[in-house]
Amino acid sequence: MISLNKNEITAKLPSMNDVMEMMKQSYIDYSNNDFEIPPVGHMPLPNGELHIKYGIGNKQHYAAIKIASGSYTNYKIGLPNSYGCIMLINGETGFPEYLLNDEGILTDHRTAAAGGMLAKEIVGNIPEVSFGIIGCGIQGYYQAIYTCNALSIEHIFVYDISEDNIKTLQNKLAEHNITISRCDSVESLCKQCDVITTVTPTKAGYIKYEWLKANAHINAFGCDTKGKQELDESVIKNAEFILADSLIQCSTQGELQYLYNDKNHPEIKRKTIEFGTYLNNPNRYQKNGVTVADFTGIASQDIVIANAVI
Numbered sequence: 001m002i003s004l005n006k007n008e009i010t011a012k013l014p015s016m017n018d019v020m021e022m023m024k025q026s027y028i029d030y031s032n033n034d035f036e037i038p039p040v041g042h043m044p045l046p047n048g049e050l051h052i053k054y055g056i057g058n059k060q061h062y063a064a065i066k067i068a069s070g071s072y073t074n075y076k077i078g079l080p081n082s083y084g085c086i087m088l089i090n091g092e093t094g095f096p097e098y099l100l101n102d103e104g105i106l107t108d109h110r111t112a113a114a115g116g117m118l119a120k121e122i123v124g125n126i127p128e129v130s131f132g133i134i135g136c137g138i139q140g141y142y143q144a145i146y147t148c149n150a151l152s153i154e155h156i157f158v159y160d161i162s163e164d165n166i167k168t169l170q171n172k173l174a175e176h177n178i179t180i181s182r183c184d185s186v187e188s189l190c191k192q193c194d195v196i197t198t199v200t201p202t203k204a205g206y207i208k209y210e211w212l213k214a215n216a217h218i219n220a221f222g223c224d225t226k227g228k229q230e231l232d233e234s235v236i237k238n239a240e241f242i243l244a245d246s247l248i249q250c251s252t253q254g255e256l257q258y259l260y261n262d263k264n265h266p267e268i269k270r271k272t273i274e275f276g277t278y279l280n281n282p283n284r285y286q287k288n289g290v291t292v293a294d295f296t297g298i299a300s301q302d303i304v305i306a307n308a309v310i
Contacts, residue, residue: 020117031276053299062088116146132157132193136165205232240289
């Protein structure tokens with residue numbers, strides 16, 4: 001088995017624009033049933049969690065098995081909060097041929113690329129679009145560079161409960177000529193932004209519909225496991241339409257887990273569209289209000305990006 005480390009993998013990463021295009025096609029192919037993907041494996045850890053995502057695509061030679069894990073208290077002992085690796089299995093022989101010891105970098109890139117791509121698809125080329133990030137950790141950094149690239153902007157609004165996180169993000173983004181404005185509250189950020197990206201591991205919805213601009217779009221990433229939640233139910237109830245990376249996953253693990261199967265709110269199902277369905281024909285859906293994209297992360301993304309770096 002060939003083992004590649006983080007530096008070797010990073011050197012083989014395609015450009016940001018190419019990764020975004022790869023993510024777009026992966027969602028379309030996923031909704032067209034071009035992947036064989038079993039249910040996600042979840043296991044709680046004392047201070048974090050472990051996820052296993054795996055599958056194979058009709059267009060990829062290698063099946064992928066990804067393990068992503070971590071702890072929210074690792075910073076106390078000088079370790080990253082998350083880690084990961086991907087094993088690639090030859091689809092014809094069933095033999096493992098590559099171990100990508102990427103330390104989670106492929107997940108960081110594929111997740112942020114998906115956010116940037118979808119933001120551009122939703123808002124198009126609106127002049128002077130304003131963009132905000134809630135959660136200034138590692139994924140906040142990658143979301144910033146990808147979405148700024150996609151929307152051709154160089155300034156963002158940010159909020160985080162940690163001042164250190166904000167300062168670290170500011171310094172890292174300066175290398176990309178991206179500046180930030182720190183917001184004193186989530187409400188303040190929401191009232192200023194056309195596009196909002198959330199990357200926080202919370203268990204109670206903290207964004208309210210009445211704080212949002214009339215045509216705001218939210219990329220919600222933090223809720224990827226049962227019991228998590230970033231959006232108040234008022235957002236889901238009042239959104240014009242909702243995009244789900246995977247209807248199966250989002251309805252049990254994403255923001256939709258709370259209302260999608262609620263018989264008292266049948267309108268939620270009617271206005272929910274899978275990413276791939278939307279991206280295959282976006283002209284069918286006219287945006288005239290608040291929209292939400294529910295990201296739980298699907299194995300098709302991991303399969304595509306892992307196959308691209310070997």
